[in-house]
Amino acid sequence: MTTRIFLTTAVALGLGQAALAAPTDYPLVIDNCGHQVTIPARPDNVVSIGQSTTEILYALGQADRMAGTALWFTPVLPAFAEDDARVDRISDDTPSFESVVNRRPGFVPTMFAWMIGDQGAVGTRRQFADLGIPAYVMPTDCQGKDNSVGADGTRLAPFDIATLWDGIDQIARVMDAQDAGQALIADLQAREVAVVERARAMDLPDASAAVWFSSADLALDPYMAGGMGVPAWMMDRLGLRNVVTSDEEWPAVGWETIARADPSVLVIARMDRRRFPADDVEAKLRFLKTDPVTRRMTAVRRDRIVILDAEALHPGIRMIDGLEALAAGMDGLSE
CATH class of the missing domain: 3.40.50.1980 (Nitrogenase molybdenum iron protein domain)
Known part of the structure; x- marks a missing residue:
């Protein structure tokens, strides 16, 4: 499978043709999976629990603000290998609550609600909130889904890719990287359109x-x-x-x-x-x-x-x- 490098020079240059996004106004309040998450300032020492959130952060150019990652399924994308080498790998699997909070993170995003939720494998939202740490679950794993049913949750509605765009946009706003977020979403959307047209032509x-x-x-x-x-x-x-x-x-x-x-x-x-x-x-x-x-x-x-x-x-x-x-x-x- 060919690896695509996100935020290519062409895409980045394309940003100059559009108005730059306004910077994030902190404190930022996000409605996340039925919970309000407050980000007081641009986060440092981010700990990402889940490969997809980690690679989104890398794609947004945020590796320098990351203190650790966990929960990996495959090797990191080659485009992000240098970034990944500079960020500590806390665990390939589920990290302990202590190993995360010991990094003094200003933001903890996760790809799965079962990592941070009512019965969080890492910890609950309340545990993180009690320490003043904003925890965030990707909307892809909570919108239209009941995570209390089945080992990996049960969908109440078909997956909607708009939840991925929302997640990328929200993480970009948290990190004050809106322009990079817009470029990443535009690149992915263009590729989606192209491959769907190719497949439909097969009839x-x-x-x-x-x-x-x-x-x-x-x-x-x-x-x-x-x-x-x-x-x-x-x-x-x-x-x-x-x-x-x-x-x-x-x-x-x-x-x-x-x-x-x-x-x-x-x-x-x-x-x-x-x-x-x-x-x-x-x-x-x-x-x-x-x-x-x-x-x-x-x-x-x-x-x-x-x-x-x-x-x-x-x-x-x-x-x-x-x-x-x-x-x-x-x-x-x-x-």
């Missing part, structure tokens, strides 16, 4: 897909993309029908059920995380090609397996990379 009236993230054990039902999350949005934009219709974000679905639906394309996630055996993409491929049920699926027999970085299946700047890679994997479906 595939009944192409279908399924997305396998991981499995607690290869002998158990796999965690598949539900009918209203980010991967479902990607499939819908490209004209693919998701064979999994559950409203849960990543429901466990039996292979027999998936095989009966026989998707035209099978998407599997690649990640560095090794929480489960099936986190290993090679383990996924071996299973698909040897299991008596999965090896008979059309997508497996015809090698219509698309490998996407796990982070491209989460709401963030890599979503468009994933959209482009999935569209490329659709080539030849009409044959």
Whole structure:
């Protein structure tokens, strides 16, 4: 998958043709997932919990104001490798509350509500507020979603990419980097339009897909993309029908059920995380090609397996990379 460098010179120069955004007026108050978050001044020592929020901050040019990152699924985008090397990696997985607050952060954004919420794996909003630390959850993981149902929450409405643009815009305002935020959003939106036009031109009236993230054990039902999350949005934009219709974000679905639906394309996630055996993409491929049920699926027999970085299946700047890679994997479906 080709890595795109965000905020290219061309995009940056394009800012000169438009009025520059007004600077942030602090204190800034943001309505975030039903909570008011007050940012008293431009934050220093930002600690980002989640790869997507971290890479958004890097794309906005904020690495110098960051004191730590955590919760990584794949290597950082090459465009941000130098920035990432200067910022401490607190944990590849879920950090402790103490390890975050010890950095004395002025802002703690996260990609997942289950990291900072009523039952926060890192801590609750109240715990952070008691220490005067503004905590922020990306709108992509709370708007139109009930995070109290299912392991990863349940969608009440289909994922709306406008929540990603809102999140980028809000983080840009928090960091007083509005111009960079506008340029980043414009670049991503232009790429989305281009890849959707390419996919629609393929004219595939009944192409279908399924997305396998991981499995607690290869002998158990796999965690598949539900009918209203980010991967479902990607499939819908490209004209693919998701064979999994559950409203849960990543429901466990039996292979027999998936095989009966026989998707035209099978998407599997690649990640560095090794929480489960099936986190290993090679383990996924071996299973698909040897299991008596999965090896008979059309997508497996015809090698219509698309490998996407796990982070491209989460709401963030890599979503468009994933959209482009999935569209490329659709080539030849009409044959």
